[in-house]
Amino acid sequence: MSGGLDWGFLVKTFFIALSGAPTALAITVVALLIAAPLGFLGALTRINKIPVLHRLAQIYVSFVRGTPIIVQIFIIYSSVPILLTSLFAKFHIQADVYKVNPIWYAFIVFSLYTTATLIEVFRSAINTVNKGQLEAALSVGLTTVQAFRRIIIPQALVVALPNICTATTNLIKATSLGYAMSLQEITLKAKVAANVGYNYVEAYIDIFLIYLIICSLVEYGFKRYEKYLRTYKTVNA
Amino acid sequence: MNQYFDAKYIFDSIPVLIPFLKVTFMVTGFSVLFGTLFGFLLAAAKIGKNRWANKMAHGYTTMIRCTPSIVLLFLTYYGIPYLFNQFGIDLNSIDKSVFVVITFSLQFAAAMSEVIRTAYESVDKGQYEAAVSVGLSSAQAYRRIVFPQAFVVALPNFGNSLLALIKEGALAYTIGLIDVIGKASLIISSNYNAHALEIYLALSLIYWVVSIAIEQLFSKLERIFGKGKQALKTV
Numbered sequence: 001m002s003g004g005l006d007w008g009f010l011v012k013t014f015f016i017a018l019s020g021a022p023t024a025l026a027i028t029v030v031a032l033l034i035a036a037p038l039g040f041l042g043a044l045t046r047i048n049k050i051p052v053l054h055r056l057a058q059i060y061v062s063f064v065r066g067t068p069i070i071v072q073i074f075i076i077y078s079s080v081p082i083l084l085t086s087l088f089a090k091f092h093i094q095a096d097v098y099k100v101n102p103i104w105y106a107f108i109v110f111s112l113y114t115t116a117t118l119i120e121v122f123r124s125a126i127n128t129v130n131k132g133q134l135e136a137a138l139s140v141g142l143t144t145v146q147a148f149r150r151i152i153i154p155q156a157l158v159v160a161l162p163n164i165c166t167a168t169t170n171l172i173k174a175t176s177l178g179y180a181m182s183l184q185e186i187t188l189k190a191k192v193a194a195n196v197g198y199n200y201v202e203a204y205i206d207i208f209l210i211y212l213i214i215c216s217l218v219e220y221g222f223k224r225y226e227k228y229l230r231t232y233k234t235v236n237a
Numbered sequence: 238m239n240q241y242f243d244a245k246y247i248f249d250s251i252p253v254l255i256p257f258l259k260v261t262f263m264v265t266g267f268s269v270l271f272g273t274l275f276g277f278l279l280a281a282a283k284i285g286k287n288r289w290a291n292k293m294a295h296g297y298t299t300m301i302r303c304t305p306s307i308v309l310l311f312l313t314y315y316g317i318p319y320l321f322n323q324f325g326i327d328l329n330s331i332d333k334s335v336f337v338v339i340t341f342s343l344q345f346a347a348a349m350s351e352v353i354r355t356a357y358e359s360v361d362k363g364q365y366e367a368a369v370s371v372g373l374s375s376a377q378a379y380r381r382i383v384f385p386q387a388f389v390v391a392l393p394n395f396g397n398s399l400l401a402l403i404k405e406g407a408l409a410y411t412i413g414l415i416d417v418i419g420k421a422s423l424i425i426s427s428n429y430n431a432h433a434l435e436i437y438l439a440l441s442l443i444y445w446v447v448s449i450a451i452e453q454l455f456s457k458l459e460r461i462f463g464k465g466k467q468a469l470k471t472v
Contacts, residue, residue: 066400066448067441068407071418075441078434082242169303176305177408187308200315207308215303 010202017190017206021214023103024175024185031110031171038111039118046123057119064116069109073180076109102181109181110171117167125160126152158229165222169215176211186210246435247442250424254443260416264334265403268341272402275342276349283354294350301347306405310340314412337409341402348398356391357383389462396455400448407444417443 042060045053064072081098088095129152137147179188187207194203282294301309314336318328360383368378410419421440425433 062449063441063445066445066452068404068418068444070407071437071441071444074437075434078437082434173303173305176307179307187305200311201319204308204312204315208304208312211305211308212300212303216299219299219303 005205006197006199006202009197009199010206013190013193013199013203014206014209016193017186017203017210020184020186020189021210023183024172024178025214027103027106027110027175027178027183027185028168028171030107031114032168034107034111035114035118038115040122042115042119043122043126046119047126061116061119064113065120069113069174070177070180072113073105073109073177076112077105077181080105080108102178102183105181106175106178106183110174113174114167114171117170118164121160121163121167122156125156125163128159129155158226161222161226161229165219165226168222169218172214172218173211176207243432243435246432247439250421250436250439251443253424254417254420254439257415257417257420258443258447260334260414260419261403261406261409264337264341264409264414264416265399265406267338268345268402268406269399271338271342272345273349275346276353279346279350280353280357283350284357298347298350301344306340306344307408307411309344310337310408310412313340313343333412333414334409336412337406337414341406344405345398345402348401349395352391352394352398353387355394356387359390360386385462389459392459392462393455396451396458399455400451403447403451404444 042057044050045057048054081100084100087093133151133155134147137151138144142150175183175185176187178185179191182188190203190207191200194200279294279297282290285291304312314333317336317339318331321328364382364386365378368382369375373381406416407418409416410422413419415423417440421436425436
């Protein structure tokens, strides 16, 4: 531990850790793609107060937001194999549940997590759009689906975008917990590399830098897109 | 499935786990204390006119926001003893909770600086000017006029940050702190990894109840402190 930083190791591990970035990003994208429609439907049940579903969505959001994500990971990671074993036994499927790639668990955990966040994001965004907008759209003969697609969503999206950006960066950061499922992403790869010579300081500096770069890029991208949407809005006004 | 899952373990482990909430709350409390103090400094730098201080405070916030808690936690856990080691100071005997508090103070400060800044900016400048014009000193104007209004705005955001802190604090077990989660993993390993799911469910229930309680507390506080605001509006 004494002595200066091992710069050679620092540079080498940076690229090892970077090779985990595609996994982290793949999980982020898949989770967002699954969560977006589910979150939107969840938000609609909340807004329209659909009897049972609206309560379920509320409890679901409260649970996911009220418990640490690491605990959610633990729960999914220990419950899904049990469920699968009993299912496989029932249908006589010959497969070893413990050989499933952990990325599948990651997809489940992070999709569920993001769905809860997005339900709230979409709910608040749709609520900011004036009710008159929907009524006006319906009165000129649009169907509800059309009204949402052409009138409500474009307006709500501008409001939702900063929150979607936060949700995305939070999701990317949360993928660092994939190590608990022995998922080969940025953190675990660097950590494994560091285990050899106890170069933990260097490894964590690398991980820190990689997340910093990825999140800054994502934030920048969202800002650009938001600017684009906003100009689009003023031009139309 | 019956042989794997036994709900009895959920209820048996809750009383064992609850005393360890004390550790979680203690770490959270210190982090809130130091984080808020540091957050005030950062917010002052952001609001102030010094360009360098401004840039540094914003840079710090962006940096912290982009770092996963677990990375920051390990960075302080390995990095700080390493830095002190360079000067010949041995920190190996220091308690783990200190590193946890440092990490989450750093993180909470970044969140609080934004909470404080937005709250401060939400109070109209005319309020301060009016207070000074009727003869209050600058300190009095802040204490009696600006602060009470900013406080109401900051309250819900403070509550959210606190909740996030408690949830992120769950990661402290990774460096070996025995809080609720640390205790839960001890129980699990002493059971030879059997019935892990039940213990995790118990954990999630504990956190869920704590989160709901804090949420309720803050919405109540908001109602109490928001009262003056309503009265002012009607005048």
